[in-house]
Amino acid sequence: MGKVLTIHGGVPLKGTVNVRGAKNLVPKAMVAALLGDSPSVLRNVPEIRDVEIVTSLLQIHGVTVEKDPETGDLTLDPRGATRAPSKEIDTHAGDSRIPILFCGPLIHSIGEAFIPDLGGCRIGDRPIDFHLNVLRAFGAVVDKRVEGIAISAPHGLKGAKLELPFPSVGATEQVLLSAVRAEGITELKNAAVEPEIMDLIAILQKMGAIIQVQTDRVIRIEGVPTLTSYNHMAVPDRNEAASWASAALVTEGDIFVAGARQPDLTAFLNIYRKIGGAFDVHDDGIRFYHTGKPLKPLVLETDVHPGFMTDWQQPLVVALTQAAGVSIVHETVYENRFGFTEALIRMGATIQLHRECLGSVPCRFGQRNFLHSAVITGPAPLVGRDIDIPDLRGGFSHLIAALAAEGTSNVTGIELIDRGYERFLDKLQGLGASVEISERG
Structure with missing residues (x-):
């Protein structure tokens, strides 16, 4: 049918x-709410399938997501974040590649993350190796299993020096979401600098992150132990x-x-x-x-x-x-x-x-x-x-x-x-x- x-x-x-809000920003902004210690508000949210997918993924991880029936604004409360069963993650992820971006925030909030096999549009290889290598550089342990990939960080995530072989938007997002609460300083070379990336940086800065966008695609992040919340209108x-x-x-x-x-x-x-x-x-x-x-x-x-x-x-x-x-x-x-x-x-x-x-x-x-x-x-x-x-x-x-x-x-x-x-x-x-x-x- x-x-x-x-x-x-x-x-x-x-x-x-x-x-309304950009597909390439809104789902990532929703994931960023996991990093805070209080409810965030995201405005200008479009009614698209990717928003539904991320809403489901957040909810099975214990995040409360409330939608204003008049404005469509989302309030995301991460204070009940918890581990989700792998089968539920697989079911709710559908063909989205968003779950890979949950890894850093989940490790910071509950100490571990799991991602299923990833889907998405059939337009190229779009390997997740960039993402896994980024997480390893931060000190994460990546365990590939039959049902998916389990990721943990027994000693917490640590700042790292990284250089991307290509200015990947997804990998840059992974670095930002992982580095803002990692211990120490992270420097990313050859970063993507799309408007959606800059809007994500604005969101993280509202939450208390310290991020500098330098010349020649260099982004420098000073990790902080905790972040608060944001109130933001998506680009x-x-x-x-x-x-x-x-x-x-x-x-x-x-x-x-x-x-x-x-x-x-x-x-x-x-x-x-x-x-x-x-x-x-x-x-x-x-x-x-x-x-x-x-x-x-x-x-x-x-x-x-x-x-x-x-x-x-x-x-x-x-x-x-x-x-x-x-x-x-x-x-x-x-x-x-x-x-x-x-x-x-x-x-x-x-x-x-x-x-x-x-x-x-x-x-x-x-x-x-x-x-x-x-x-x-x-x-x-x-x-x-x-x-x-x-x-x-x-x-x-x-x-x-x-x-x-x-x-x-x-x-x-x-x-x-x-x-x-x-x-x-x-x-x-x-x-x-x-x-x-x-x-x-």
Whole structure:
């Protein structure tokens, strides 16, 4: 059983959508509440699947999570934190990779942690080795078992000097959540510095942490024995904002994204303008719209912040299928992020994938047999097809391709989109999309 979304294409999306707290921040902020000695309050929380998963994981670990029925704000009380049965952790984790970030806070609060086999979107290797190596560097003992990984620290976590081989967001989060209450000083080189990372640092500082973000991706943390609580409004979701911006471009529409912030989208806005899209920045959001003129091809490379984010790439590729000429996209963050293009090709797009680095600088995936560069030729008329969604951002890309296509598309696997897009079906309908949902037998 599952849901089928039927999309009748050819209707420009017009209207307003509201984006709330970032998927890449809110679940981690919820985990951070475990580090405190009193209840924390998190505001601007979206209704997405990842929030439900973390709520369940916190609750089975004894954390009280209360949701304000009017505002949606969460109050998280960690004072009853305790060990959870491994089977329950496995059940509530689902396909999320969030459990790995529980390790440091759980070790600090109850002395041990357990994580099951981890899931997540199928867009690349995304190994947890970074995380386990970080925890070992802090003095944790990692015990790999059949049912998962047990982690403990008989002598407590100690500060460490660390350098990441790649500015991994997840590994940087692991260091922050582990180091703030570790004994001594931690120095992390080659850290990720995304806006969501900076917002997590702001949360931890509110709780009493001492964290310095230095030049050249160096973060220095002085451990403290205890932390208090936080009251924080989560940074808006720049990835969702960029997705709706691409939807306006692909469907030749006009969408005001309430909550979108220009400083968090600088690299995206530059590319959006180069491809021929238009935008107007307001205090409370950004209007994105198609000018009516042909879109322009371009050469694009994804990169860690402050570069062009990998999560922005997939929706924008759909827009590039409608640009007049040849575009090149070089993916340098996740090695398998072009799997979603198979459905676009079936819809009529002209896309060729290559193993070579078709960018200005060879990346770490070069000569490693990964199809990580794409050549896109347009404009290519798209036609409706039956589609099964492979991952979160790719899935949203399929939706906007179907919305622009001639004819009808039937889309399955839409539950994946619930992980990161709040009420996306309501938002589509509010923008005038011709869609209906049914149950698959």
